[in-house]
Amino acid sequence: MIAPTVQQLVSRASDYPFPGARIVMGEGASSGTAIAYYEGFCLASAYEPIFDVTTRGLPQSLTASVESAERFGDELGFQALTLTGDGASFDPFAQMDDDPRLVELDRLSRALHAFNFFGAQRPGLLFLRVHERLLKSVKYDHGKHFSSVLIEFGLNPARIVIELPAAAVAHRTFLGYLVKSYQRYGFKVAGNLPNAGQIMSVSDMARLDFIKMDAGAALRDSVVKPLVGYAHRLKIPLIFSHVADEAQFEALQQFDVSFVQGPAFEAHAIGPGGI
Template identity: 75%
Template sequence: MIPQTVPELVARAADHPFLGQHLALGEGIYHDSALARFEGLELASAYEPIFDISVHALAQSLSAAPESVDRFGDELGFQAVTVRLDGEPYDPFDRIEDDPQLVTLDRMSRALHAINFFGAQRHGLLFLRVHERLLKSVKYDHGRHFSTVLVSFGLNPSRIVIELPAAAVAHRTFLGYLTKSYQRYGFKVAGNLPNAGQILSVSDMARLDFIKMDAGLALRDAMVKPLVGYANRLRIPLIFNRVASEAQFDLLQQYDVRFVQGPLFAVHSHNGTV
């Protein structure tokens, strides 16, 4: 099957009763990107890389030339971030109190990121965050709507990782239900640990595809080594995110950490990370 381009996917979105109202092809520097229009704002996609540093990064130094894109390792995939056209992140949760309106915006944003991700023929997995308020607003069949949209566009849900917030991971029964629901509709699921100890209960109610942990908190509490060991026993890939400095990165490498993400690795362009 020939991969579809962004313009082709935007053209398909025009026939969708909801997305056709909000998504359009950009102009100027955004000519090869889909944009979303919502309440007078124009929103775009940016992508943070998630690196597998076990491949060859240990043999390389962070002091390598900044333009050497692969100096950290191979990319597992990318985390999508909704941004305004000036590049600043757009977080609607402090601005919008109406939950149904938030669900609408979330569905629009996820479709936007998927179109820009698949249409640009990016490799790896696409990680999409889901906010706790959205999880509670949708009562059942989490993932059904988004999966239906993707399939209608000829896109593969199995390359998308739905990332659950720490508040959901802290409730084991809810976590188990959500994980099974999203996986039933073809998605992979990642869970953010609210704290390092929460990893002990992760496997009780849910078979997550990925676990995420704040690198700064794990390093502060001297929990990197035990987290890596327990995740290896669970056979669930563990991603340390929010890596903010070279010092943190160097410490993580000492503990055989495999997957990393954070501001240290992010170099944004108008439609993602380069």
């Protein structure tokens, strides 16, 4: 089955009042991609690559440039970032404090990122962050609404990773419920560790598909090696996020690290214009 294009997805959205009135095709620098409007804000998508350093230099790299493949490897997937129409970072929680409106905006931005990701036929996984406030605003059946939207548009929830914040991962019972709910509706789930020790309990209440740990914190506390070892025993991929610079990347390479992402690779990020 041929995946729908961005244009086709935006056209299909016109059949639904909420996304149809807000998601349109961009113009100028955003030509060929979808953008969204919400209460005076113009939103766009960008994608930060998550590199698999175990594949560095291999010729079968699908999307990374030759230089990127040699230095960092192929991409496991991409972290979706929400930008304003002029390319600046957008933080909805700094703009409004009304939870129902935030839920609307979150659903709109996730649909926007999915349209731009799948419509461009990008390979790999799409990582979408979820804020703690939004998790608490939805009382039950987390993932049900978004899964139904994706399926309605012919998109596969199994290629999306819902990324849970550290505050949710710290609460084991809540974490267990969230993971099971999202996975029940077809998604994969990643959890950000609030601290290195939290990895000891991530499999007690929930079987995460990915674990994330802040690279700077792990290096500062000298816990990269034990984290990698424990993740290997759990058989859960461990991603070191927020890699700040070349020095941190070089330090991580002293250990058996597989996946990395962060500002150090910003030159390789994918903006509104596509790959």
